Amino acid sequence: MVTRADRRRARIAHGAELAARGLLDEGRVFRLAGSDDPAMQIVLSHLDASVVVVGARGSFPALRALVRGEADGAAVHLRHRSGTYNTPFARALLRGRGPHVLHLWRREQGLIVAPGNPQAITTPADLHGRRVARREPGAGTRVLLDQLLHEAGAAPGPASADYGSHLEIALAVAADAADAGLGVRAAATDLDLDFVPLVWESYDVILPEIALGAAGPLVAALHEHWVRSAITELGGYDLASAGTIEPVEDPPRSQR
Template identity: 60%
Template sequence: MTRYREICTDLAGRIGTGELAPGAELPAVRELAHRFDTTASTVGRAQRELADAGVIVTADRRRARVATRGQVAARRYLHPDLVFCLAGSDDPALDLVTRTLGRAVRTVGATGSFDGLRAVRQGRADGAAVHLLHHTGVYNAPFARGLLRGRGPHLIHLWRREQGLIVPPGNPRGLTTAADLAPLRIARRHHGTGTRILLDRLLLAAGHDPDTLRGPEIGSHLEVALSVASGAVDAGFGVRSAAHDLDLDFVPLATEDYEIVLGSAAIDAAAPLIAALHEPALRSAVAELGGYDLTRGGAVTDLDAAT
């Protein structure tokens, strides 16, 4: 390893573990040169590389500092070849994000929040996209704590999103609540998906047996919207962005936290995804899909530390 790469690896490692926190000053150039038995110009080259990678920020006649999101950038810098294997819930915005990241994220076969959590628990995936409301009224965290106990459960907040009724233009049947679906033919997601669980909960709260609802069980939000647009069903239940894609109307019924559950060992592999969630261009592209709030997008919560 060349000397400047050794300096990069040392500093990125300390930043990645949190030893050097965001905003912390790095040792002076001369101090680093002495520590690594090299020249100031070599240290300068190392700092320029870390700055280009978003790990640190530099300024004339001032010591370099750890960037605001330096910890994630450091992990991405140190592990550029890691692939994050993602299972779980379907979402049009998540499809956009994974396409943007290319080979850094690979989706695996498990679909739906429940199957995604099972895949992480069994080691078939690094993380699962979920949107599950616990009986305590808290989204996602209780499930992550329970299923990943002893594995450093974390949450990556993606966004809050709207779920509701997808209806033909003009909402000809005047649907306003989940109870209005009871006599109709409805496109809905499969059992084990967070969206199906949400719909069943809304129907039960309105005094209707979810098992009496008529209509096909569909594999994705886009397919739900396509079923409505084609006239195969009277309405569907899904996310606003799917309705927006096909110029359908939408009746919002719930806003939910959409997050990725993962263990601490997968944080390094998730670094490109976390970094992407802070990029203004990507955040704008997701928001334009309709029904997404990215205020906390990219926030990472260590659930062991949060208890």
């Protein structure tokens, strides 16, 4: 007779299961659509052609690519109205496909301002009437900025342009084309700008169960010591959950 304890001992560890999937998917390319992030560039530099970036930058374009089958995973950082990051979007868009979340890191987003913060910009409310460098519509950072401005009741001045990356946001501030912009700490540090921390957000890859094996090289890179060290040196990153994978379950009926 096989006992419950025997069944528990016979279960394959998640890491071993992922390795087995990787063997089955050997040679398959993992197509990653996603949001702009300095740490992701470090990870991608460690990978060979087993992971390729597809589509436009930004969380919403990444989700569209995933739903259309143009990508195997979407790197996103989207805060749901419930306050939860990413998981609700994985559940809704990958229903019936075994949605999973591959945790990358938590990162610090804040206001990038000129050295010394001469305009004393310390909260989203201080952006009212200011020149604010903004990401393009559909980018997770643009969504976050719009949420923060709405909550603060602030209306920035007219935007002269949309910017395609955190570095471009920082460059706009450095060139005095903007009074402030929302971005990651690393972008401010790169250009010797000041940084006003606002929120920590979860940056994850959402993917269907069928893509878990192909994601193996990405998961392995997240556990490499030098990759983690290089990301830590950027500042503003928390790697406590990096490389862990969680299935996305439906919430209890009482919470739907």
